[in-house]
Every structure is written in C-alpha cells, then in structure tokens.
Amino acid sequence: MSALIRSPGILRMVVALFLAGWLSAAGAQQAPLKLGIMPFNSPLALIRTHQPLTEHLERQLGRKVIVLTSPDYFTHINQLLAGDFDLAITGPHFGAMASQRGMTLLFRYAADLQPVFVVRDDSTIHQAKQFAGKTLALSSRLSISSIGGVDWLHQQGLRPNVDFRVVEYSSHGAAIAAVAASAADAAVTTYTPLRQIPADLRQQVRLLSSEIHMPHLMTLAHGRLGAPAIEQVRKALLSFQKTPAGETFFRDTGYNGYVAVTPDDIEKLRPFVDLTVQMMR
Structure with missing residues (x-):
C-alpha cells in the first residue's frame, strides 16, 4: 500500500479524484435555487414583497435563492411546465398543471382567491350590467x-368583446x-395585488366584488431536488x-399563511385548467 502511495502517478490520481469530489460537493452546496414567481x-414589487421569504429560505436551506419572473403569463407557464424553476409561486390553475409535469405541490395560501373589479372612485359603474359598452383591463x-372575472x-x-371590450396589460x-388614468373603465384583479400597489393609486379606485x-x-x-431537499423546503416554509x-409578510399580503393543497382544491380548479389549456392552444 505504501509503495502505491509513493508512486507519483497513483498519487496524482488520488489527488485529482479528491479535488474533483471536493469541488463537486462545494458546487452542489453553492448552487442557487431558482424561485420563479x-x-x-x-419585478421590483415581487422581489421587494418576497424578500423576507427568500432571506428565510436562504438561512434555513444554506443556499442562495434567486427570484425569477417572466415578461408575461404565457411565458411563465411555459417556463414552469418546462422545469425552468426549482421552486415556484404561481397561480392555482398553473400549479395544478405543473403538478402533472414533475412539480410537487407544497402549499397554497390560506386566503380565498376572489376576483374583484376595480373602478375609479367617481365611476358610474356599481353593478355588473353597467359594464356594457365599457373597457375592462386584465393583467x-x-x-x-x-x-374567473370574465366568466x-x-x-x-355580458359577452367579452361583444358587450364589453377586453384589454390586456x-x-x-x-x-x-x-x-386610475382613465385608459380603462374597470380592471379585474384580486385583493392581494391591491395591497401591493402604491397607496396613492389605491386611493383613486374603489372595488366591486364578485x-x-x-x-x-x-x-x-x-x-429533481429529491425528496429530502423538498421536505427541507417544506419545513422551511x-x-x-x-x-x-x-x-408581517402574511398580514401585509393578506395571504394568511400556508395550508395543504387538497384533492377538493384540484377539483375546483379543473374548469379553469381546461379553459387555460384551450387558450394556450
């Protein structure tokens, strides 16, 4: 054995193998997790809002977390289904779709997601029938x-693009x-984004619930993260x-914490998943 160790060729091989293993382990420890939102x-609002979460995940997991977003929803769902993200915070219908393509559902936010309509504070729109002839802004x-809102x-x-006009932003x-700028008569959104827009903008509008x-x-x-790493992420969340x-994060966003995704949740989303698939085609 000692003769083998004294052999320059064998020694170089042992050192090379040791360095390769060490570098591989170090690289794995330092590889950042890509969080797609x-x-x-x-993008700035998303990064700012989720900074407390990403900092906590970095501390708990011992890995850098990089926040990624997409220019639009179509790009986002395609990236999600293609496996571009290690972690993702996404729409429930997108989550249901991704769970069939290699992603594990961890949690959903406890609050209900309820589409609401936003109109200017001085708008004459107070009920659904008054949307006739108006322009509706969508994200x-x-x-x-x-x-959900258009449905x-x-x-x-009221039929979209017949009884009212639809414009995407x-x-x-x-x-x-x-x-707020009078470029559209109303917008459909949810309570969460309303909490994340500037206060002066929020003061210029009022809500109509659905x-x-x-x-x-x-x-x-x-x-691909593997069961042990996924369980570590679950515990960190x-x-x-x-x-x-x-x-503070859950209070300010109105998300109200995490709850498990249930089979009933997936069943409720089925019509929206079907509509999404049709629209993507």
Missing part, C-alpha cells in the same frame, strides 16, 4: 382572476393604473410563517 406585479387572459360577467349576460398593477371563490396561489418544488418577518 408568476408576474402578477412588477393577462391566462390569469385565474381574469378567467362571472358572462354569467350575468403587463400586470395587475398596470391594469389598475390604467383605470361571487367567485377559488384556491389561492400555490408554492411548488421541482421533483412552515417555520417562516412563525417568524416575526413571516407574520
């Missing part, structure tokens, strides 16, 4: 709030800003909501 707000045709108006007898915030309730945004992990920063 659905673009329901501007995206693929957002579940847009699908609700259709149930009230880059985010919920942009759609609400269009209402009667639609659905599961809220879901958090997922890609299966649960511990986050018990920290002062987590309590």
